[in-house]
Amino acid sequence: MKKTALLTFLIPLTLQAWEDCSDSYDCDPCDYSINCKLSVSPLLWQAHEEGLDYAIKNESGLAFINNNGKVQRIDSDWEWGVRLNLEYQTCGIGDLEAQWTYFRSTETDSISATFPEAIFTVWTTPGSSITPSTEASARWKIKINLFDLRLGARYNPTCFFELHPFLALTTGWIDQKFSIKSSGGVSRGGAALIVLDDDIEMQNDFWGIGPKFGFKTTWDLGCGFSLFGNADISILYGKFDLSQHETILFEGLTPATTFLDLRKDKFWLSRVNLDFILGFRYEWIFCCGDYSLGFEAAWENLFFFGQNQLKRFIDDINHGIQLPVKGDLTIQGLTLTARFGF
Secondary structure (H helix, E strand, O other), rough: OHHHHHHHHHHHHHHHHHHHHOOOOOHHHHHOOEEEEEEEEEEEEEEEOOOOOEEEEEOOOOOOOOOEEEEOOOOOOEEEEEEEEEEEEEOOOOEEEEEEEEEEEEEEEEEEEOOOOOEEEEOOOHOOOOOOOOEEEEEEEEEEEEEEEEEEOEEEEEEEEEEEEEEEEEEEEEEEEEEEEEOEEOOOOOOOOOOEEEEEEEEEEEEEEEEEEEEEEEEEOOEEEEEEEEEEEEEEEEEEEEEEEEEEEOOOOOEEEEEEEEEEEEEEEEEEEEEEEEEEEEEEEEEEOOOEEEEEEEEEEEEEEEEEEEEEEEEEEEOEEEEOOEEEEEEEEEEEEEEEEE
């Protein structure tokens, strides 16, 4: 009986407190004098891309990868980026929004081997005819700029759930540099010259523009707290601009010998991109609804399909035979946001 009486007292009290917190939420955004929101988002992201393996190391044997082979690739650290967003809420055509996202990352890795170990470089041109190396290092640098112009509308099936679909024109620049250095191999042939430096420089730049469609969802928890989940898909029609260059410096010979100089590799493709974000938000409305201050913490995943278009040459007789990597670029991490409305 005591438990029943306690529940009879607590349930109405809890419901009343929930209603008091929810009274501050209005389904009609036009009832507020807040129609502009400026957001700043620090981004703590990590980038990964297929095709960044640069060497294979085995424990013994200089001719074949036949003993405990280990693939060596670039591993990414967490790096900071930034996102700026300006939103204008109208009561007529919908919400107008401009968003800019910037992120860059520079990663390095290295490996060495002592006899009888050996390093087989992945990107060395087969026509150079050199034996496995004893040292190798790689460096990957990526820079991303994304810009959106959006038109959206808000729909409230209930006062606790908001759906915000939007259309956008989006454009993006994704510039990459991938460089590899190795040494310690020997040229095959009568001279058997020692390789002092095998230098490979590759560049993979992309620019594209196209449509984007997505939606934002908000679940109001009351008292200014809410959960949100957003998703969008875009198709960018753009231009790839690639270059690949390899020179080898042999002991006793100068200057370095050029084995690959591919500069005019430009083509147009459409690329599909995805973006997903899930997070928690708090928003405080003050001064009789004239201003608002909000904070968000979210996890975000971005997918850029087929961004690595570099070519691996695989034949030492027919030098033009190659395999395009067509590797996907993925980015994930923490997105923090501070938003001011007025």
